[in-house]
Amino acid sequence: MPEINPIRDTDAEARALGRRLLDEARFGALAVREPGTGVPHVTRIAVARAPDGKPLTLISDLSTHTRALKADPVCSLLVGEPGARGDPLTHPRMTLVCRADFTPHSAPGFAPLRAHYLQTHPKAKLYIDFADFSFAVLRVARADLNGGFGKAFQLTPGDLGLNAA
């Protein structure tokens, strides 16, 4: 069977779709490497945006994903949730391949991120001040966009309006 490359050339529509999926994400599925076993392990996390637009999450040291990311920051995040109706595989979604940078509770950077995060996630007030919570900014290396059956694109951080740093 011949090799088929299903990745289309990136166009303005693909960029706009990727930006919208990131803008609308309130949660996502995070894949990490489980320490010791190397198993690719997926969990749900809350998703916000850092002041510079990067994906941002607030996670607890008690969770498996936080322990995994502290051992190995390479991860990926799936955003773009299907609604209750229709075929979920026709709903667009995007995988962001990332590295996690932590800002622990004790770091000077925590307070400004705390104020910023509570603007979009006010219910996090219930646990944001527990000592086991940290922020993790997800630095995006690339994004695999699936706009529905047969519509695959590979986007850069720049395509999503993010700087690569």
Place this chain on the structure above:
Amino acid sequence: MPEINPIRDTDAEARALGRRLLDEARFGALAVREPGTGVPHVTRIAVARAPDGKPLTLISDLSTHTRALKADPVCSLLVGEPGARGDPLTHPRMTLVCRADFTPHSAPGFAPLRAHYLQTHPKAKLYIDFADFSFAVLRVARADLNGGFGKAFQLTPGDLGLNAA
């Protein structure tokens, strides 16, 4: 800081919740190891049940997850989708650590799985006969159940009504 083990003892309620999440799943987030890089990569897949109850999916050779699973069948699947309302992190979800067993289009086992799958996923008729599609049965090794804030359990295949084979 002392090590805290947040895993509770499995009880009947946890088993029932895990079985319900698996029963209700029509799609999920699949984490695989990307060939070459080893990056934990997460994508959306359709989820059904095999005749013996194991999670079952229908996937294309053109997708990144199929290529990854054919190189390395170790994966995990997140099920339990939050609704549009409320805090998504209070919604229960479960991570199934699995190995993928393929039944390609050309295998004798494809036809019975095809008939079984179309009962619950009739829209798949549009693509189920394309030669690049295979079934993958996910053999569950363990399940990490998160019933909401502070309610973490580790379930066995038996807890979910699945045999380990």
